[in-house]
Amino acid sequence: MTDLILDVKNLSMQFGGLMAVDGVSLGIGDKQIVSVIGPNGAGKTTVFNCISGFYTPTGGEVRFQGQEIQGLPDFKISRLGMVRTFQHVRLFSNMTVIENLLVAQHRHVNTNLLSGLFKTPDYKRKEKEAMDYAAYWLRKVNLLDLANRESGNLSYGQQRRLEIARCMVTKPQLLMLDEPAAGLNPNETNELDNLIVSLKEDYNVSILLIEHDMGLVMGISDIIYVINQGRPLASGTPDEIKANPQVIKAYLGES
Amino acid sequence: MISQEKIIHGLIAAIATLVLAFPLLGVKLVTDGISPHLENADTNTIVSILVASLAVFFVQVFKDHLSSAFSAIPRPDLLSKIPRPTTTSGRDKAEKIATMLLIAFALAWPFAASRGSVDLATLVLIYVMLGLGLNIVVGLAGLLDLGYVAFYAVGAYSYALLSDYYGLSFWVCLPIAGLLAAAFGFLLGFPVLRLRGDYLAIVTLGFGEIIRIMINNLTSLTGGPNGIGNIPKPTLPAIQTEPDLALVGLEFGKRAKTEGNIPFHEYFGIAYDGSYKVIFLYLLAVLLVVFTIYVIRRLVRMPVGRAWEALREDEIACRSLGLNRTAIKLSAFTMGASFAGFAGAFFAARQGFISPESFTFIESAIILAIVVLGGMGSQFGIILAAIAMTVLPEIAREFQEYRMLLFGVMMVFMMIWRPQGLLPAKRPQLEMTHD
Numbered sequence A: 001m002t003d004l005i006l007d008v009k010n011l012s013m014q015f016g017g018l019m020a021v022d023g024v025s026l027g028i029g030d031k032q033i034v035s036v037i038g039p040n041g042a043g044k045t046t047v048f049n050c051i052s053g054f055y056t057p058t059g060g061e062v063r064f065q066g067q068e069i070q071g072l073p074d075f076k077i078s079r080l081g082m083v084r085t086f087q088h089v090r091l092f093s094n095m096t097v098i099e100n101l102l103v104a105q106h107r108h109v110n111t112n113l114l115s116g117l118f119k120t121p122d123y124k125r126k127e128k129e130a131m132d133y134a135a136y137w138l139r140k141v142n143l144l145d146l147a148n149r150e151s152g153n154l155s156y157g158q159q160r161r162l163e164i165a166r167c168m169v170t171k172p173q174l175l176m177l178d179e180p181a182a183g184l185n186p187n188e189t190n191e192l193d194n195l196i197v198s199l200k201e202d203y204n205v206s207i208l209l210i211e212h213d214m215g216l217v218m219g220i221s222d223i224i225y226v227i228n229q230g231r232p233l234a235s236g237t238p239d240e241i242k243a244n245p246q247v248i249k250a251y252l253g254e255s
Numbered sequence B: 001m002i003s004q005e006k007i008i009h010g011l012i013a014a015i016a017t018l019v020l021a022f023p024l025l026g027v028k029l030v031t032d033g034i035s036p037h038l039e040n041a042d043t044n045t046i047v048s049i050l051v052a053s054l055a056v057f058f059v060q061v062f063k064d065h066l067s068s069a070f071s072a073i074p075r076p077d078l079l080s081k082i083p084r085p086t087t088t089s090g091r092d093k094a095e096k097i098a099t100m101l102l103i104a105f106a107l108a109w110p111f112a113a114s115r116g117s118v119d120l121a122t123l124v125l126i127y128v129m130l131g132l133g134l135n136i137v138v139g140l141a142g143l144l145d146l147g148y149v150a151f152y153a154v155g156a157y158s159y160a161l162l163s164d165y166y167g168l169s170f171w172v173c174l175p176i177a178g179l180l181a182a183a184f185g186f187l188l189g190f191p192v193l194r195l196r197g198d199y200l201a202i203v204t205l206g207f208g209e210i211i212r213i214m215i216n217n218l219t220s221l222t223g224g225p226n227g228i229g230n231i232p233k234p235t236l237p238a239i240q241t242e243p244d245l246a247l248v249g250l251e252f253g254k255r256a257k258t259e260g261n262i263p264f265h266e267y268f269g270i271a272y273d274g275s276y277k278v279i280f281l282y283l284l285a286v287l288l289v290v291f292t293i294y295v296i297r298r299l300v301r302m303p304v305g306r307a308w309e310a311l312r313e314d315e316i317a318c319r320s321l322g323l324n325r326t327a328i329k330l331s332a333f334t335m336g337a338s339f340a341g342f343a344g345a346f347f348a349a350r351q352g353f354i355s356p357e358s359f360t361f362i363e364s365a366i367i368l369a370i371v372v373l374g375g376m377g378s379q380f381g382i383i384l385a386a387i388a389m390t391v392l393p394e395i396a397r398e399f400q401e402y403r404m405l406l407f408g409v410m411m412v413f414m415m416i417w418r419p420q421g422l423l424p425a426k427r428p429q430l431e432m433t434h435d
Helices: A044-051 A074-079 A097-104 A113-117 A121-140 A156-168 A186-203 A214-220 A238-243 A245-252 B004-026 B043-061 B063-072 B088-111 B115-140 B149-166 B170-192 B197-217 B264-268 B275-301 B303-313 B315-320 B325-351 B361-374 B379-417
Strands: A004-015 A018-029 A033-037 A059-064 A082-084 A174-178 A206-210 A223-228 A231-236 B027-032 B035-040 B236-240 B246-251
Touching: A004 A044, A004 A206, A018 A033, A018 A044, A018 A206, A018 A223, A033 A044, A033 A186, A033 A214, A044 A174, A044 A206, A074 A082, A074 B315, A097 A121, A097 A156, A097 B303, A113 A121, A113 B275, A113 B303, A121 A156, A156 A174, A156 A186, A186 A206, A186 A214, A214 A238, A223 A238, A223 A245, A231 A238, A231 A245, A238 A245, B004 B027, B004 B043, B043 B063, B088 B115, B088 B275, B115 B275, B115 B303, B115 B325, B115 B361, B115 B379, B149 B170, B149 B197, B149 B325, B149 B361, B170 B197, B170 B325, B197 B361, B246 B264, B264 B275, B275 B303, B275 B325, B275 B379, B303 B315, B303 B325, B315 B325, B361 B379
Parallel strands: A018 A231, A033 A206, A033 A223, A082 A174, A174 A206
Antiparallel strands: A004 A018, A004 A059, A223 A231, B027 B035, B236 B246
């Protein structure tokens, strides 16, 4: 495994006297779906926050496409091609659906003030491209008819899909999803399942997933990492994890 | 129906009114020679205090009845009254025509109105500009700025000082004033970027005071509390054909004050009239406001405008999408400040005299009130609010010291009746080509 897209080694995060994450290592290859599971409070989201730059890890190394990124500001990490969602939906809820997707393409449009004021051809072309790309992704996640709705008025499942679309328009190589299936009904979870697989197959995106829905995790993951109380507990393919007695113990308690 | 509890509550409120009002209004301090002594106020005042406390009692007792009656008052839905074509392009067209008519009216109006009202309208337009500028920071980017008047002061003093020391004309100073104010916005922006909400409000409030106090104390440069007088009025650029072809400035005084300038009436060979100057200033203000509206309308629809609003909605999501919040916040501060700079330069030119007195905190509060009253983020609402906030105090001039009271009452009623402002902002709808 030499060409890992994301390579996390010995990551640790200490808040005062509390070791929230202790020596966690992860590796995600090209076009892989990797899941992180663990009981509530195990430190999964903290790992996410450390990787995506929302926290500066107190120890360890994070490499994205070979480049060390620990300690970089969050927006710079995101610009390298690594975007994330959050446990709670974080849409720009007073803005319309399409505007949400345009904001996400901020880096790809012409942000020069003068070209915007005078509507230069380049500005118009880039705006049109951004609009078309947004429309493309809206169709993909089945929200095109709601493009001019305020995103706060969408249903929860639609908001979740919009959030993924909003990540995808930034053209990432690695998508980090923090509990994307939380609060979805079985039908919607199934759609999400298909969407995630399609992102991997059709758009060459690697996916790092935190999820509690074991059906979803076991069905789509290539590798699963289990974290318990901030420490790595096990890793392997879904079948290995299912059979691991330690994992069963951590999840179900001692029998 | 009316419980004992309510009557007791009403009595307490009435007594509180009496206790508060008597020392303030019921007694007067009279100086007799050198020894001051207290004297009871005239019977009228005492009767009105008693009437007021009675009124408080009844309002408290019948509060529920009143509020249900109050909610029965229909709330006009101003937006739905405006006829609205259904298709987006049709609406754009209607909006364009309405804007054109409005501008035409604004341009033609001063020739029919009295000199005093044109002068007042000019003041309104200055506030419109300030309101629109602050709206970028508060309404769009969601950063509460209580020291906006500082940038207004920077604009005004840049023109006053540059013309005083270097004799630069209004037209040269206008962009410089905007740029300088923008630079100050940028400077303020840096330290406050990490702050949000109340903390930001306090720091900006402090900044506003710092600028005012600095101007007040830099006597050798700014004249301190004496201010700067004799600031030249803007001139109208014109082409001179005799003795040779040249660009000259037309002045609106009886005689040209600056060498090389020609009085307006001489250039056109008409009789001198003092109202030309007022009308010219008004038209100039209209021009500046139209420019401001156009630029801000574009900004809102541009990537930077979208980013401002996104940042207001959810900063964390913005960061996760690769938006640099530092740059975006700074751009909002800088842009907002530059419009205050333009307004300040124009203000200095119109007044002819400025002093730190004109840039106190109350000005910031009024501008903020215009933004809130008009409906955060809405341009048309801000214009309406600026008119209301400037014209009403003028109409209510007879009430003198009660003006501020009326002002407060109006604000309280607005917050109950239309908390979202006169005309809440509508999201610009983006048209998509379905296929």
